Amino acid sequence: MAIDRGASVGAAFRRMRYHPPMAHRCATHADSTATHRCDGCSELLCEECVEEGHSLLFCKLCGEMALPLASGQATTSPERQRQRARSAPYSLWDALGYPLRGSGVWLFGTYVGLVALLGGLSLLPGLGLAFIFVSLALSLMLSGLLLSIVRSTANGNNELPGWPDWDFYVLLRDLLQLISVFVVSAVPVVGLLYLAGCGVVGLALGQWSLMCWLAFGVGLALGAALWVVALGSVALYDAPFSAFRLDLHLAALGVFRGSLIQVVIFLVVLTLASEILQAVVLLGLPLVGSLVASAIGTYTLFTGAHLIGVMFRQHADAADELYIG
Ligand SMILES: [Zn+2]
Ligand SMILES: [Zn+2]
Known part of the structure; x- marks a missing residue:
């Protein structure tokens, strides 16, 4: 049986894109990639589930501090605003x-x-x-x-x-x-x-x-x-x-x-x-x-x-x- 590699790679890519691997999915939004983990309730959080305080980032679920999952993610609110502003067209x-x-x-x-x-x-x-x-x-x-x-x-x-x-x-x-x-x-x-x-x-x-x-x-x-x-x-x-x-x-x-x-x-x-x-x-x-x-x-x-x-x-x-x- 001939396998259309291009199509299967494309499909796999689409699956990855819309359904991130279980380990990195937001606890609340299954379709969103998690960027942070809560220091209190330990849930995985996506962009939407992270709240910006005056200087630190917090979990929207329980209010404890949200810590970045990867080194490239923002640790503080100004850092997060800077990241967002840099990617937004201006x-x-x-x-x-x-x-x-x-x-x-x-x-x-x-x-x-x-x-x-x-x-x-x-x-x-x-x-x-x-x-x-x-x-x-x-x-x-x-x-x-x-x-x-x-x-x-x-x-x-x-x-x-x-x-x-x-x-x-x-x-x-x-x-x-x-x-x-x-x-x-x-x-x-x-x-x-x-x-x-x-x-x-x-x-x-x-x-x-x-x-x-x-x-x-x-x-x-x-x-x-x-x-x-x-x-x-x-x-x-x-x-x-x-x-x-x-x-x-x-x-x-x-x-x-x-x-x-x-x-x-x-x-x-x-x-x-x-x-x-x-x-x-x-x-x-x-x-x-x-x-x-x-x-x-x-x-x-x-x-x-x-x-x-x-x-x-x-x-x-x-x-x-x-x-x-
Ligand atoms: Zn929490
Ligand atoms: Zn979320």
Whole structure:
């Protein structure tokens, strides 16, 4: 009797797919593969039978801890969210709606309003010191918020997190981290201009050659890419002076490639657009102008930080290997 091997292998595969071997079937859902086992009632649990706590995973049947069956399965809720987010499709188009999604729109609106108000206040005389204090407080909050956007996105969240807690020293550290990121991203532009022998005086006198402008352009593009990678790494791989690990950041440029170019183009286009709009609108309508500029600026920062988080979660394994080792 001739056996159609192809057909029988195909049938066996289908059986395996729809009816996993007894040993790995969920106790409640016979058609689902079990991923975890309960530490309390010892039942096998599928995705549906595992409940996410604040940080740990629990059995839906008895409420005890759910432990992973295989080493690749998630042990904690953030890990599970990250795994789910990595396998779910998420395009640049989806990311563009980030600051306006769900309850995040309130935080976005509040921040835009605060920045616009501050812009308006700066036009009033006699508020010098108060203005400086409020600006500093807002910068501290913004630093904490940007790093927390990168973190929460990398952990699988596609909605804005809430305001960071007001902890002065934590926020001050976040602000210093961001300043270090800016310092590091200035290295290519300064370095290339120095190598090409182009100085600020030459620029002021209009004596910059084509070579100077070329060095300037390349330096800016490289600096923007470094800014993106360094910001993501200080948010996710918290180590002292991690912003200054140029060697790691340069290696990361090769890891992220396409996604990185996408983020850089997004940041450059929106920053230019907001500068031009601001210049045009501010001339005629200072109040509307400062509101529009604040909205575009906030949108660019929030969505940019989100895109950085998306990039790091999509390349999580390679990034972990590079920054943790
Ligand atoms: Zn249980
Ligand atoms: Zn189940």
